[in-house]
Amino acid sequence: MLPTPYVKCDYETVYEPSEDSFLLLDCLEHEQEYLASRFRDGLSVVCELGPGSGIVTTFMMQNGIPARGSSMYFAVDISPWALEATDDTVRRNKCHGTYLDAVQCDLASCLKPREVDLLVFNPPYVPAEHVPEIPNAADDHSTWLDLALLGGENGMVITEKLLLQLETVLSKKGVAYILFCARNRPEEVANRMKATYSWDVELIIHRKAGWEVLSVYRFSRKTANHS
Numbered sequence: 388m389l390p391t392p393y394v395k396c397d398y399e400t401v402y403e404p405s406e407d408s409f410l411l412l413d414c415l416e417h418e419q420e421y422l423a424s425r426f427r428d429g430l431s432v433v434c435e436l437g438p439g440s441g442i443v444t445t446f447m448m449q450n451g452i453p454a455r456g457s458s459m460y461f462a463v464d465i466s467p468w469a470l471e472a473t474d475d476t477v478r479r480n481k482c483h484g485t486y487l488d489a490v491q492c493d494l495a496s497c498l499k500p501r502e503v504d505l506l507v508f509n510p511p512y513v514p515a516e517h518v519p520e521i522p523n524a525a526d527d528h529s530t531w532l533d534l535a536l537l538g539g540e541n542g543m544v545i546t547e548k549l550l551l552q553l554e555t556v557l558s559k560k561g562v563a564y565i566l567f568c569a570r571n572r573p574e575e576v577a578n579r580m581k582a583t584y585s586w587d588v589e590l591i592i593h594r595k596a597g598w599e600v601l602s603v604y605r606f607s608r609k610t611a612n613h614s
């Protein structure tokens with residue numbers, strides 16, 4: 388079992404690693420060989436959307452996911468506190484010599500088209516009346532934290548935006564791992580993405596967490612040329 392990064396953050400402002408975060412780590416460990424073989428040649432561009440504390444990005448950097456020594460990492464979060472926490476977690480875990488850029492941005496809008504090889508997202512997935520407005524002030528702590536959790540209608544408002552960006556963001560052989568809870572109706576999402584957009588979508592891992600069932604799906608282009 389791969390070690391879990393050491394994380395020490397202010398959980399008044401940043402999402403505390405929870406069952407969903409750990410399911411994502413287990414998913415990436417499970418996929419390690421698959422990813423290493425898919426990205427064994429050349430430099431891979433890795434992007435975590437919504438890194439929060441930085442636990443997942445640090446885990447990938449520490450363990451050379453997808454390919455040891457030949458990846459550059461981007462951590463993109465809407466919250467300034469999450470970016471600070473991510474830089475701090477990477478530093479605490481001594482991920483020297485690996486390129487990381489932590490960028491404040493709304494989802495993938497700051498990424499160059501078709502450059503991301505590995506995209507990982509544990510989104511705000513809790514159903515809520517609406518997604519909170521982005522605060523003007525950094526010290527509006529509770530709203531930054533709400534933004535980490537609340538996903539609007541069916542908990543899918545933010546995830547749906549990202550699904551629409553996948554085509555533009557992922558490289559030819561790119562893959563995305565996205566976490567869902569059962570109330571997001573992930574099977575329906577998977578079937579729609581397969582039928583409408585010709586994606587390969589596969590359930591990689593799922594787990595009961597309290598009264599919630601969490602799952603991670605892998606998205607890749609059906610027509611990907613892996614050579």
Ligand SMILES: C[S@@+](CC[C@H](N)C(=O)[O-])C[C@H]1O[C@@H](n2cnc3c(N)ncnc32)[C@H](O)[C@@H]1O
Pocket residue numbers: 402403404405407408411436437438439440441442443463464465466469492493494509510511512531534535536545
């Ligand atoms: C559920 S937390 C996941 C944190 C961390 N990846 C983990 O697994 O523990 C969701 C993260 O997404 C970020 N986020 C929410 N909306 C976003 C958006 N529109 N663009 C980028 N990041 C966003 C939040 O600030 C938060 O850090």
